[in-house]
Amino acid sequence: MAICSICGRNAGLMEEVCEGCKNGTTPGSSQVRASRGTRNMIFGLLWFFGGATVTALTLASSSSREGGGPVIYAVGAIVIGFIQFLIGLFSWLMNRNRED
Ligand SMILES: [Zn+2]
Numbered sequence: 189m190a191i192c193s194i195c196g197r198n199a200g201l202m203e204e205v206c207e208g209c210k211n212g213t214t215p216g217s218s219q220v221r222a223s224r225g226t227r228n229m230i231f232g233l234l235w236f237f238g239g240a241t242v243t244a245l246t247l248a249s250s251s252s253r254e255g256g257g258p259v260i261y262a263v264g265a266i267v268i269g270f271i272q273f274l275i276g277l278f279s280w281l282m283n284r285n286r287e288d
Contacts, residue, residue: 194220222283228276235269 192199192206195214199206208214242262 218283222280225276225278225280225283229273229280230276232269232271232273232276235265236273239263239265239269
């Protein structure tokens, strides 16, 4: 028995999400996805601005010396944050106006 990763209900033996969430018929499932989207947007923005801040700081401090490894990591955080934000944005946009 597995628990649906979206609504938390019994999803059947080997399923990750229940039938209702697959078909979008579980009451409240689109709100759950929309709020997950919101969470992804928030964490994506945190990564993005955290990475941007670290990049600015490390660029400022490393412009005088060779290398710049920390800058590359910070750019990674920006890219990952931006992607996570987009994923959250799309899932929020697709689910916010749906009626269950
Ligand atoms: Zn479900």
